Amino acid sequence: MSRLLIKNAKIILENDLLNNGFILIENETIIKVGSMDEIPAIDQDTEIMELPPEQTISPGFIDVHIHGAGGADTMDATQEALTTMASVLPAEGTTSFLATTITQEKEKIEAALSNAALYQKEQNTPGKAEIIGIHLEGPFINEKRGGAQPRNHILEPDIQLFKRWQEAANHTIKLITLAPEKANGYEFIRYLSNNGVVASIGHSDAIFTEMEEAVKAGATHVTHLFNGMRGLHHREPGVAGAALLFKELIVEMIADGIHVRPEMIKLALNAKGHDGMILITDSMRAKCLKNGHYDLGGQDVTVENGQALLADGTLAGSILKMKDSIKNMIEFTDITLLEAVRLASSNPAKQMNIYDRKGSISEGKDADLVILDKNLEVAMTFCRGIKAFERGVKSS
Numbered sequence: 001m002s003r004l005l006i007k008n009a010k011i012i013l014e015n016d017l018l019n020n021g022f023i024l025i026e027n028e029t030i031i032k033v034g035s036m037d038e039i040p041a042i043d044q045d046t047e048i049m050e051l052p053p054e055q056t057i058s059p060g061f062i063d064v065h066i067h068g069a070g071g072a073d074t075m076d077a078t079q080e081a082l083t084t085m086a087s088v089l090p091a092e093g094t095t096s097f098l099a100t101t102i103t104q105e106k107e108k109i110e111a112a113l114s115n116a117a118l119y120q121k122e123q124n125t126p127g128k129a130e131i132i133g134i135h136l137e138g139p140f141i142n143e144k145r146g147g148a149q150p151r152n153h154i155l156e157p158d159i160q161l162f163k164r165w166q167e168a169a170n171h172t173i174k175l176i177t178l179a180p181e182k183a184n185g186y187e188f189i190r191y192l193s194n195n196g197v198v199a200s201i202g203h204s205d206a207i208f209t210e211m212e213e214a215v216k217a218g219a220t221h222v223t224h225l226f227n228g229m230r231g232l233h234h235r236e237p238g239v240a241g242a243a244l245l246f247k248e249l250i251v252e253m254i255a256d257g258i259h260v261r262p263e264m265i266k267l268a269l270n271a272k273g274h275d276g277m278i279l280i281t282d283s284m285r286a287k288c289l290k291n292g293h294y295d296l297g298g299q300d301v302t303v304e305n306g307q308a309l310l311a312d313g314t315l316a317g318s319i320l321k322m323k324d325s326i327k328n329m330i331e332f333t334d335i336t337l338l339e340a341v342r343l344a345s346s347n348p349a350k351q352m353n354i355y356d357r358k359g360s361i362s363e364g365k366d367a368d369l370v371i372l373d374k375n376l377e378v379a380m381t382f383c384r385g386i387k388a389f390e391r392g393v394k395s396s
Contacts, residue, residue, distance in 0.1 A: 002027055003046040004385070006369075008036060010056040012338055014346050014360040023057065025367040028126050028384040033361055051371065055379060058341050059361050060095025060368030061322040062348040064175060064278060065135055065224065065252055067100045067296065068285035074099040074134075077111040082119045086128035088288055090381035090388035092321035093344075095368035096130040096358060098175060100282075103138030103149040104298065106161070110168050117170035127386035130368075132354060133174030136165070137223065140188065141203035142179035147228040148296060148314055149203055157188035166197075173197060174352055177223040179204035180214035193218025198351065201249070203228040204239050211242035215249065221351065224282055225251040225268055226260050227315070244271040250351050252280045253343075255328045256320040258307055262332035269333050278351060279325045279344045284308055284317035327376050337376070 004025045011018040011033065022039050024032040024046075032040060042048070051057070067073055070088035072081035082099060089097060099116045101109055113134060120131050138149050140157040155161070157178055166173050175198040180189055192199040201214055202223025207230065222229075222243040230238035243251050244267075251272055255265055259282075269277055281287070286294040286303040294301045294308070296317060301308050308317050322344055329340040349359025357366050367385035370378055381389040 002385070003043075004049065005039075005042055005046050006049045006051065006057065007039065008053075009051045010053075011361055012056060012058045012341050014342065014362075017338055023361065023367075023369070025382075025385050028367055028386075030361060030363055030365050030367050032363055054374040056337070056372050057361065058093070058370045058372055059345040059359060060370055060381070060383070061093045061279075061326075061344040062132070062352070062358065063089070063094050063097040063281055063322055064348050064352060065100055065137070065280035065282050066094075066097050067102060067283065067317055069283055069287040071285050071289055073285040073296070074101055074116065075104060075108065075112050077108070077115040079115065079119055079123060082116065082131065083123060083128070086123075086131065089129040090383055091288075091378060092323045093326075093370040093372075093378045093381060094129050094322045095370070095381065095383045095388070096132045098133050098135040098352070099131050100135040100137050102296065103141065103146075103153045105153055109136075109139070110165060113165055113169040113173070117168070117172050120172055121170065126384035127388050128383055129388070130383065132352060132358075133172045134169055135175040135177070136173050137177040138203065140176070140178040140182065140185075142182060142205045144205045145179070145203045145228050145230065147203060148310055148317065149228075150298060156182055157184045159184070159188055159191050162188070162191075175200055175221065177202040179206065180217070180219060181206040181210045186213055186217040189214055189217040189219050193220075196353070200252075201229075201239060201243070205230045206239050206242075208237040208242050211239060211246070215242075215246050220248055220250060222249050222251040224254050224259065224280065226264060227254065244268060247276070250276055250278055250347070252278050254282050254318055254320060255279055255325045255332065256306070256318050257328060257332070259315060259318065262328075265329070266333045269329075269335070274335070274339050274342055275347065277343050278348045279322065279329065281320045281322060281325065282317050283320055287319040287321065323372075323376065323378050330376075
């Protein structure tokens with residue numbers, strides 16, 4: 001049994017900032033949180049860590065939309081690729097994520113799903129970012145709003161095919177991006193809703209009335225708001241307008257200032273509130289690597305000047321890091337660190353129905369912690385109680 005006491009710390013709780021507090025961790029779990037005057041008696045076998053006053057402890061970040069990082073991609077369909085992603089993500093504060101697929105040949109999608117399911121069963125160990133499920137982005141989308149999704153592999157929503165894929169994934173598909181206006185779209189959403197899978201509207205050309213029907217059918221999520229969708233128009237609100245209006249819909253946001261202008265991010269946050277938005281990266285394999293040429297879904301992507309682009313100039317995911325998403329939200333919208341962290345921790349945990357064990361620094365939850373310095377850079381990350389990253393220390 002291992003025990004760690006972190007003391008004299010500023011701690012971000014879900015709705016408050018605890019100054020001069022402590023966290024007691026036993027194995028993978030937070031067993032007590034409180035102020036220093038409540039600190040329990042500690043035995044000699046407990047490791048003690050005291051933080052400098054300029055550092056702050058945040059709950060670990062949860063990325064529900066990420067294709068790749070560190071040269072690896074979910075669609076590589078190898079254990080090594082997922083291990084690479086799980087190993088490099090703690091450096092940006094991400095402690096858990098949904099391995100995200102892309103529109104491709106059925107066989108390639110199925111291989112990626114089976115591989116991710118095997119990883120979750122056998123390789124999801126403490127000390128790395130945890131794969132908490134799969135985000136199936138496509139192929140049930142609208143080719144008119146395909147973005148960087150390969151159009152020649154787009155399919156109509158197909159419940160029977162999804163059932164087969166869910167079996168291949170050992171029932172770990174937690175989120176699906178789809179276009180509700182396509183044939184069988186509403187029926188597909190109802191099926192997902194009835195079976196505990198989050199139906200997300202994205203890469204969609206739906207008009208407002210179609211969005212209304214999708215919400216009635218059980219859609220609760222919108223994939224990368226403003227990107228890959230019918231935009232907001234004063235005579236046709238489209239997907240974007242409906243996303244802002246319907247309280248039932250939680251929206252994802254790529255807050256890099258490239259995919260969406262900072263002013264539009266602020267507009268969206270004002271409309272959705274601090275409980276209605278989730279920060280994502282939508283990053284591809286080039287994240288953490290140098291400028292150059294990379295692959296996304298069988299397509300060549302050029303990375304330079306902070307952007308990932310297809311040959312025709314289409315944005316092809318991002319190279320955004322979660323820690324930078326937090327900093328950008330504070331700069332773009334003037335929210336507090338506590339409010340920005342909520343968008344990357346408790347909100348995704350609640351949406352993915354894992355708030356009982358992740359998403360906040362609370363007793364009984366996984367010890368997923370990020371220690372931030374005064375510049376909001378990651379100094380240290382714990383994944384389920386094990387140190388997964390320390391700045392200046394090379395990982396083994």
